[in-house]
Amino acid sequence: MKKVSESTVRRLSRYYRVLQVMEKEGEATISSRELAQREKLTPAQVRKDLSLFGSFGTRGLGYGVKELKERIAQILGLNRTWRVALIGVGNVGSALVSYKEFAKQGFLIKLLFDSDQRKIGKNHKGFLIKDVGDLVRDLKENQIELVIIAVPADQAQKVVDQVVKAGVKSILNFAPANIKVPDHVFLRTVNMAMEIEHLSFALVNLI
Amino acid sequence: MKKVSESTVRRLSRYYRVLQVMEKEGEATISSRELAQREKLTPAQVRKDLSLFGSFGTRGLGYGVKELKERIAQILGLNRTWRVALIGVGNVGSALVSYKEFAKQGFLIKLLFDSDQRKIGKNHKGFLIKDVGDLVRDLKENQIELVIIAVPADQAQKVVDQVVKAGVKSILNFAPANIKVPDHVFLRTVNMAMEIEHLSFALVNLI
DNA sequence: TTAGCCTTGTGAATTCTTTCACAATATAGG
DNA sequence: CCTATATTGTGAAAGAATTCACAAGGCTAA
Structure with missing residues (x-):
């Protein structure tokens, strides 16, 4: 091809x-x-x-x-389902859990992680929030194929390293951070600030 | 240039x-x-x-x-501030209100709108939620330059039409919908499902 | 069946983007 | 001051993406 x-x-x-x-x-x-x-x-x-x-x-x-x-x-790859884990149940993570389009296209969130002791063990929209400390084990055990990162920028690299260690090959990152991954891992970063900057550029320069 | x-x-x-x-x-x-x-x-x-x-x-x-x-x-255009309104205080909208990077780059959220009578008039993270019915008037009165759309897909076009009517030239859209705007308006759509689809394509085809 | 349309699939042409390669110029150390 | 080294700025070359343009094929209706 x-x-x-x-x-x-x-x-x-x-x-x-x-x-x-x-x-x-x-x-x-x-x-x-x-x-x-x-x-x-x-x-x-x-x-x-x-x-x-x-x-x-x-x-x-x-x-x-x-x-x-x-x-x-x-x-x-939408004619099948994917096992997804979401890490970081803050504002963004919480919005993503409820984002209907994911499930509609077969991206099924199976696990939720957070590092906050007050959240761990609690139920969030039908999911038990797990300890990010057990990430590697839990991702493997649950055969997670795809991970969504929604943790604060300063924790993102550390978390991604664990995810890579667990053998996950595809990561969607919402943390406004510059993450490094090995070549065999596919990483996409969505930076909402960058999107809005594009708009201000347009306002200043084009319109 | x-x-x-x-x-x-x-x-x-x-x-x-x-x-x-x-x-x-x-x-x-x-x-x-x-x-x-x-x-x-x-x-x-x-x-x-x-x-x-x-x-x-x-x-x-x-x-x-x-x-x-x-x-x-x-x-x-980051050496100044921009007056921003956010429409739709659901999961995504709510996450965006708390998104620190916007304020850091000078994108100041000044107004919040929703169409839900139960939300209108309530305080959300320090903002009074306004009625989307008064959109045109309020956007004009508050000299809003930039609007973020976070309403359900089926309401997005209608809301955008109002925003355009109010004279706003730059729109950041998070609704998974195909919005039409006149040529002089700059629209950027962030579709999180599209981002994750890219990952599944990579998993299926490249890795 | 034939005439008149319409639309795909695709090489070729064009346009846009990235990379190369090097002259111009600055610094640092003796 | 001179030499060695570093790095920009930019035309030219190479590479990638998009658009053009048309042959090939298929549908409709008389």
Whole structure:
């Protein structure tokens, strides 16, 4: 398979959302033109992206909504469930536990961790909060595949090191910190301050 | 000024964070090599990015940490404060109110809105929650420049329309919805499900 | 069946981004 | 002052992503 760029993966996610809506609306097919329109892209871009994974359109007609949706789900790994642990039950962590979209796409939160003795052992939205001290053991025992980090910035690296030690290969980090991981681990950091900085740049420079 | 790409702005945010750390560590200068190393980029990339905005390094020596930090702050619009309103005091909204990084970079939350009658009028972390029905009036009266949307997906477009009507030019959206805004409004959507989908793609395809 | 449309899939062209490579210039030490 | 070393700033080269443009194929309706 040709190299799939970051931007292509990002767009696949967007196509997937459009297709979910289209399916609900009862549409049987969608053309690259329409898909592009909905996401403010070019039809050629859509076709190029999809062509990386094979050719599943019909000339003259477009793509089967259901079929294309299934295919993208398969590409993105959404046609299965993932065992997720969330570390840090503060404001952000707490919001993420309730975030419906995760479960909808098959990301099932199985474990919650915190380091605060007052939280450990308590029930939070149906989950027992576990001690971050037992992280390595518990992640392994529960075959966690994916971890979400929502701890304060100054604890993030230490926690990530434990997560890596437990053999987890994929980490989504919400701590505003510069985390280092070995090459074989895939880390994505979401920094909300960076997003808002982009907006202020736009306000200052573009508008 | 030459066109500044999305990726460049994103990297400027990252440089800014490194420089904050460097300044605290008491470093007076930093070279493009060191800055690149810390962010896993190439020195040429760093220099190209900075050169878009002028030349403020010294050959043979590097960049003055304090000076460069100030300069990037100015470019990104962080050398001032912004008046921010947050709409939707649910799980995500609530987390964002407490998110320290915003205030640290000068994004000051001035108003909170919700549509839930049980929340309106109540105090939330020191803010009076206002009625989303009065959005247009209150945003104008309080000279809000930047709005953060954290309402459920199905209400997002309606709320954004009001925000645009109030003359706000910059919107940060956390609702998992496809929002449309006029060309003169700058919208950024953070979709946490998309971020985690990237991780599952990596797990399925790359690792 | 044929004419008229429409839409995919994809090489080629174009545009955008990153990296290279080096002249220009600063510092440090003798 | 001179030499060795470091580092910027930037055209040019290379590489990546996007868009163009069109042949190939399929649908509809008479």
